Amino acid sequence: MKIVMAIIKPFKLEEVRDALTGLGVHGLTVTEVKGYGRQKGHTEIYRGAEYAVSFLPKLKIEVAVPSELVTKVIDAITAAAKTGQIGDGKIFVMPIETAVRIRTGERDGDAL
Numbered sequence: 001m002k003i004v005m006a007i008i009k010p011f012k013l014e015e016v017r018d019a020l021t022g023l024g025v026h027g028l029t030v031t032e033v034k035g036y037g038r039q040k041g042h043t044e045i046y047r048g049a050e051y052a053v054s055f056l057p058k059l060k061i062e063v064a065v066p067s068e069l070v071t072k073v074i075d076a077i078t079a080a081a082k083t084g085q086i087g088d089g090k091i092f093v094m095p096i097e098t099a100v101r102i103r104t105g106e107r108d109g110d111a112l
Protein backbone atom coordinates (compact mmCIF):
# COMPACT_ATOMS: atom_id res chain seq x y z
CA MET A 1 0.00 0.00 0.00
CA LYS A 2 1.06 3.55 -0.70
CA ILE A 3 -0.05 7.01 0.27
CA VAL A 4 -0.27 9.28 -2.72
CA MET A 5 -0.06 12.89 -1.59
CA ALA A 6 -0.78 15.56 -4.14
CA ILE A 7 -0.56 19.33 -3.79
CA ILE A 8 -2.94 20.85 -6.32
CA LYS A 9 -4.59 24.09 -7.30
CA PRO A 10 -7.79 24.44 -5.25
CA PHE A 11 -10.14 24.81 -8.22
CA LYS A 12 -8.97 21.42 -9.54
CA LEU A 13 -10.38 19.44 -6.62
CA GLU A 14 -13.59 18.27 -8.29
CA GLU A 15 -11.82 17.14 -11.45
CA VAL A 16 -9.23 15.24 -9.42
CA ARG A 17 -11.88 13.64 -7.25
CA ASP A 18 -13.88 12.54 -10.29
CA ALA A 19 -10.77 11.03 -11.85
CA LEU A 20 -9.96 9.10 -8.67
CA THR A 21 -13.53 7.89 -8.30
CA GLY A 22 -13.28 6.61 -11.87
CA LEU A 23 -10.35 4.44 -10.78
CA GLY A 24 -12.35 2.91 -7.94
CA VAL A 25 -10.64 4.87 -5.16
CA HIS A 26 -13.02 4.86 -2.18
CA GLY A 27 -11.61 7.46 0.17
CA LEU A 28 -9.82 10.77 0.13
CA THR A 29 -8.49 13.31 2.61
CA VAL A 30 -8.27 16.97 1.64
CA THR A 31 -6.47 19.67 3.62
CA GLU A 32 -6.15 23.37 2.91
CA VAL A 33 -2.46 24.21 2.84
CA LYS A 34 -0.17 27.01 1.78
CA GLY A 35 3.11 26.62 0.00
CA TYR A 36 5.47 27.62 -2.72
CA GLY A 37 7.64 25.99 -5.32
CA ARG A 38 10.49 27.16 -7.48
CA GLN A 39 9.03 30.61 -8.12
CA LYS A 40 8.65 31.14 -4.37
CA GLY A 41 5.05 32.15 -4.90
CA HIS A 42 5.89 35.51 -6.43
CA THR A 43 4.83 35.18 -10.03
CA GLU A 44 1.73 33.01 -9.77
CA ILE A 45 -1.73 34.34 -10.39
CA TYR A 46 -4.41 33.24 -7.91
CA ARG A 47 -8.03 34.17 -8.67
CA GLY A 48 -6.98 36.83 -11.13
CA ALA A 49 -4.62 38.69 -8.86
CA GLU A 50 -0.90 38.32 -8.55
CA TYR A 51 -0.12 37.46 -4.95
CA ALA A 52 2.52 39.61 -3.30
CA VAL A 53 3.05 37.01 -0.60
CA SER A 54 5.30 33.98 -0.70
CA PHE A 55 2.72 31.37 0.30
CA LEU A 56 -0.07 30.48 -2.10
CA PRO A 57 -3.25 28.58 -1.16
CA LYS A 58 -3.20 24.96 -2.33
CA LEU A 59 -5.05 21.78 -1.47
CA LYS A 60 -3.30 18.69 -0.22
CA ILE A 61 -4.97 15.44 -1.24
CA GLU A 62 -4.02 12.19 0.42
CA VAL A 63 -5.21 8.86 -0.86
CA ALA A 64 -4.20 5.40 0.36
CA VAL A 65 -4.22 2.83 -2.41
CA PRO A 66 -2.94 -0.65 -3.21
CA SER A 67 0.56 -0.44 -4.65
CA GLU A 68 -0.63 -1.81 -8.01
CA LEU A 69 -2.87 1.24 -8.42
CA VAL A 70 -0.19 3.89 -7.83
CA THR A 71 0.79 4.46 -11.45
CA LYS A 72 -2.83 4.88 -12.51
CA VAL A 73 -3.51 7.22 -9.59
CA ILE A 74 -0.49 9.36 -10.45
CA ASP A 75 -1.53 9.52 -14.10
CA ALA A 76 -5.13 10.38 -13.21
CA ILE A 77 -4.16 13.15 -10.79
CA THR A 78 -1.64 14.55 -13.23
CA ALA A 79 -4.13 14.66 -16.09
CA ALA A 80 -6.90 16.16 -13.96
CA ALA A 81 -4.82 18.75 -12.09
CA LYS A 82 -2.74 20.02 -14.98
CA THR A 83 -3.27 23.47 -16.46
CA GLY A 84 0.18 23.75 -17.98
CA GLN A 85 0.84 26.92 -15.99
CA ILE A 86 3.32 27.23 -13.15
CA GLY A 87 2.05 26.16 -9.75
CA ASP A 88 0.14 23.09 -10.94
CA GLY A 89 1.56 21.20 -7.99
CA LYS A 90 3.44 18.07 -7.02
CA ILE A 91 2.78 14.44 -6.24
CA PHE A 92 4.66 12.51 -3.58
CA VAL A 93 4.31 8.78 -2.94
CA MET A 94 5.10 7.12 0.40
CA PRO A 95 4.84 3.55 1.68
CA ILE A 96 2.18 2.55 4.21
CA GLU A 97 3.15 0.05 6.86
CA THR A 98 -0.34 -0.76 8.13
CA ALA A 99 -3.90 0.35 7.48
CA VAL A 100 -6.85 -0.35 9.81
CA ARG A 101 -10.59 0.26 9.40
CA ILE A 102 -11.48 1.28 12.93
CA ARG A 103 -15.11 0.10 12.82
CA THR A 104 -14.29 -3.48 11.89
CA GLY A 105 -10.64 -3.94 12.71
CA GLU A 106 -9.95 -4.98 9.12
CA ARG A 107 -6.35 -4.52 8.08
CA ASP A 108 -4.30 -3.47 5.10
CA GLY A 109 -5.89 -4.22 1.72
CA ASP A 110 -9.26 -4.95 3.36
CA ALA A 111 -9.10 -1.63 5.21
CA LEU A 112 -8.75 0.52 2.10
Ligand SMILES: Nc1ncnc2c1ncn2[C@@H]1O[C@H](COP(=O)(O)OP(=O)(O)OP(=O)(O)O)[C@@H](O)[C@H]1O
Nearest residue numbers: 007034035036037038039058085086087088089090
Ligand atom coordinates in the same frame (compact mmCIF):
# COMPACT_ATOMS: atom_id res chain seq x y z
N1 LIG B 1 9.91 20.48 -2.78
C1 LIG B 1 8.69 20.64 -2.27
N2 LIG B 1 8.39 20.15 -1.07
C2 LIG B 1 7.16 20.28 -0.53
N3 LIG B 1 6.16 20.88 -1.15
C3 LIG B 1 6.40 21.38 -2.37
C4 LIG B 1 7.67 21.30 -2.99
N4 LIG B 1 7.58 21.88 -4.21
C5 LIG B 1 6.33 22.32 -4.31
N5 LIG B 1 5.61 22.02 -3.21
C6 LIG B 1 4.21 22.33 -2.95
O1 LIG B 1 3.53 22.28 -4.20
C7 LIG B 1 2.93 23.54 -4.47
C8 LIG B 1 3.01 23.79 -5.96
O2 LIG B 1 4.37 23.77 -6.36
P1 LIG B 1 4.71 24.19 -7.84
O3 LIG B 1 3.77 23.49 -8.76
O4 LIG B 1 4.75 25.69 -7.93
O5 LIG B 1 6.17 23.57 -7.98
P2 LIG B 1 7.33 24.10 -8.95
O6 LIG B 1 8.49 23.20 -8.72
O7 LIG B 1 7.52 25.57 -8.73
O8 LIG B 1 6.75 23.81 -10.40
P3 LIG B 1 6.30 24.90 -11.51
O9 LIG B 1 7.56 25.41 -12.13
O10 LIG B 1 5.42 24.12 -12.46
O11 LIG B 1 5.52 25.98 -10.80
C9 LIG B 1 3.67 24.53 -3.62
O12 LIG B 1 2.87 25.66 -3.33
C10 LIG B 1 3.99 23.72 -2.38
O13 LIG B 1 2.84 23.67 -1.56
Ligand SMILES: [Mg+2]
Nearest residue numbers: 037038039087
Ligand atom coordinates in the same frame (compact mmCIF):
# COMPACT_ATOMS: atom_id res chain seq x y z
MG1 LIG C 1 5.98 26.90 -9.04
